[in-house]
Amino acid sequence: MTEKKLKIRQQAFALTLCTVVFMTVYNAATWYASSLDQLPSFTFDFEKFIPFLPLSIIPYMASGFFFCMVFFSCRDKYQLKILTWRMLFVIITAGIIFITTPLQFSFTKPEVSNDVLNLPFLFLKIFDSPFNQSPSLHIAFAFIFWSVFRDLTKWRIFLMISLILVGISTLTTYQHHVIDILTGAIVAHISFLIIPYRKNKFEYRNFQFANYYFVSGWILISAGLLTDHYLGSEGFIFFLPAIATFMIGYYYQNNIKILSPFVFTVKQNIRQFRKN
Known part of the structure; x- marks a missing residue:
């Protein structure tokens, strides 16, 4: 077994582990929230001025691609281990918050007239839910993705801009409220503090x-x-x-x-x- 194949297997295992944990936690929280009679939502007054932009579904859905890509962007075993622990911490922490303080999205999403753009929105309607709002995992993941992508020499600026667009798209696709973005950022940076990278250097x-x-x-x-x-x-x-x-x-x-x-x-x- 070559070193390259061993590394790819480790990256694939880390990706599979985080995916399984994410699907389990997210679906369990969704099932619990959907079983409740009433769920609150929280919005700031200025959020009513946030526009709905159908095109922003592209960076929003791209987060799934970055979820896979980031594990294969790690340079060594140590960076992969830190990434995996941070991802698991964020997923489990968010799952606990989803269950203990469930929130739902409260805005009515406009109809999308473009047939091509409407497909991913239909996908979200079927497989996603208006629950599991705060903290936003899209935001928390974006920060963690950047902790790996910032060390890349190629495509670094493109990835940075893409992750910024992912963050903006959580609002303009009407998937999250502002409180979700704030809590997502806090949880991500707490993971950096609890699971530091090369803290002795x-x-x-x-x-x-x-x-x-x-x-x-x-x-x-x-x-x-x-x-x-x-x-x-x-x-x-x-x-x-x-x-x-x-x-x-x-x-x-x-x-x-x-x-x-x-x-x-x-x-x-x-x-x-x-x-x-």
């Missing part, structure tokens, strides 16, 4: 710091929107610190030393003072 340590800031940013945005929803416009005071934490997380993730020019100048002055 210095060059990856900044990624761990970045994820603390990203989780804080998503929580602050959620707190701001929820406060605004229930109490009024005062909730927007959370947005400025949220933006600040996202910026700090971005700097850490890209190994940018935020205070390096200032620190360098101070060190130069100290050295000059000592010389004098």
Whole structure:
């Protein structure tokens, strides 16, 4: 057995494992939600202005392709193991939330006149459900996919744009509400914190710091929107610190030393003072 075949078998096994767990958890949660008499839904007031865009079904459905592709994009066994554990964590965590706090989608989906685009919508109507909303697994998966795709040299920009479109499509296909996107992002970044990648290597340590800031940013945005929803416009005071934490997380993730020019100048002055 060659090393290449062994690696492909491991990737195929990881994909099969995550697929089986996903189908089991998702269908079990759907069965439970459908057995309930009444299910609540949660929307923000501004969501009524989100347009329904039939074309966005293309990136939405492409998430299934990325689900398969990501396992075969791993560079080594360790990265495959981390990916698998993160996927399983997100699926199981989402399944627990689906059952304990079930929500359903509440908007009426317009009819799609285009016969070609209508086919995937019919597929969703038959095999998907209006339940299992928060957290959005499309969003959580997109973040986890990117944790692997960002290391690729080819198609990196294309994949990044595609995953952004996947995130947008969850809203414009009328499959998810905004609260689902926020909770999906939080669950994904919690998985990065609980299951870190090469935590003992210095060059990856900044990624761990970045994820603390990203989780804080998503929580602050959620707190701001929820406060605004229930109490009024005062909730927007959370947005400025949220933006600040996202910026700090971005700097850490890209190994940018935020205070390096200032620190360098101070060190130069100290050295000059000592010389004098």
